[in-house]
Amino acid sequence: MEEKVTGKRFFAVTLLNILITIVEIIGGALSGSLALLSDAFHNLGDSLSIVLGYFAQHIGGHPENQQRTYGYRRAEILAALTNATLLVIVSLFLIVEAIKRLQHPQHINGGIMLTVAIIGLLANFASALLLHAGSKDSLNVKATYLHVLSDALSSVAVIIGGVILTFVNIPWLDPVLTIGVALYIAFEAWPIILQTVKILMQSSPDLDYNAIEHDLKQIDGVTAVHHIHAWMIDEHRIIFSAHLNCDDLPLSQVERIYSQVEQILHEKYGICHVTIQAEYHRGRDEELFNTPIDEKNVIKNDFQK
Structure with missing residues (x-):
């Protein structure tokens, strides 16, 4: 405390x-x-x-x-x-x-x-x-x-x-x-x-991201994890966001998945604020750390200028 x-x-x-x-x-x-x-x-x-x-x-x-x-x-x-x-x-x-x-x-x-x-x-x-x-x-x-x-x-x-x-x-x-x-x-x-x-500089905190991916994929209904972001507000508060590919489930069941994700990330990794985007097929083949195509084009155009 x-x-x-x-x-x-x-x-x-x-x-x-x-x-x-x-x-x-x-x-x-x-x-x-x-x-x-x-x-x-x-x-x-x-x-x-x-x-x-x-x-x-x-x-x-x-x-x-x-x-x-x-x-x-x-x-x-x-x-x-x-x-x-x-x-x-x-x-x-x-x-x-x-x-x-x-x-x-x-x-x-x-x-x-x-x-x-x-x-x-x-x-x-x-x-x-x-x-x-x-x-x-x-x-x-x-x-x-x-x-x-x-x-x-x-x-x-x-x-x-x-x-x-x-x-x-x-x-x-x-x-x-x-x-x-x-x-x-x-x-x-x-x-x-x-x-x-x-x-x-919003550098990533020292977390085991492969272990996080493994733990989240163990949750029933989660099939893949991608597009992870993590940063710190101060030396105590870690902010985390990720896209989860899930089975084709009702929203009520997806909410239960959210609760399990938050519990794992908070208790095991000390993350205080979690934002999850649930998806079905979209992004299934993307990497754990991924820059969206539109963002890549913006960066490329800015560099060329």
């Missing part, structure tokens, strides 16, 4: 991120730490992402209507894609700035860096706990959760750097830590980008 993250939690996390941002900007300026300043701007971006995530979740909960017959769940997918893309962009920016700092090392005040990083770590862990409830069920919340969790990891790295720099002057340590954290952030965000693009 999907668990929603409440508006109060989103608001609390936003306030915590704004607080961290202010503290880290001041601490980064006083200590000269690029890692702290980078993390501060990262947190500022997180605050915007959290707000975006909250409104996306709110919009996604609206019911279907004549303008959006499949509802508004794609709002959360768009927010997840935006958040994850921002993470990658921030990561690239941090790497570029860290490389510049490696070429021109600066003295870092390890004591200030350490103190501010500990404050950031505590606040980030608190934010992560607030968002953890919905991170397993929503790509949108997961993307926001990863923002916060990556900040916590940044703080751990900065703490380690702060401890070392308090006792030993290693000018290259701060930018190296920055690069390491940035690479981790990008690594965590990339799978979300791939999954959200897959959903938005």
Whole structure:
């Protein structure tokens, strides 16, 4: 069952991120730490992402209507894609700035860096706990959760750097830590980008289509299956349509076949919405995945133009 993250939690996390941002900007300026300043701007971006995530979740909960017959769940997918893309962009920016700092090392005040990083770590862990409830069920919340969790990891790295720099002057340590954290952030965000693009492009979900064909043909009265389409509204809801060749049956019996099809697809394959077109001879020899002749001609003509 999907668990929603409440508006109060989103608001609390936003306030915590704004607080961290202010503290880290001041601490980064006083200590000269690029890692702290980078993390501060990262947190500022997180605050915007959290707000975006909250409104996306709110919009996604609206019911279907004549303008959006499949509802508004794609709002959360768009927010997840935006958040994850921002993470990658921030990561690239941090790497570029860290490389510049490696070429021109600066003295870092390890004591200030350490103190501010500990404050950031505590606040980030608190934010992560607030968002953890919905991170397993929503790509949108997961993307926001990863923002916060990556900040916590940044703080751990900065703490380690702060401890070392308090006792030993290693000018290259701060930018190296920055690069390491940035690479981790990008690594965590990339799978979300791939999954959200897959959903938005209406790519087929990972289903065993041959097994589906076999199961449906086992239903009494079904003789063939063709012209299958399957896509995802979000990471939970799979939409499925197919043409079934059936015996020459009364409509009342065809409806019973529909019920069996829906039950199999829902219980065995997790498909939530099924559309079936019953046919007698029409399309019997077509393939499982088939582009109608008219559609093929349209594609061919468009290509020639």
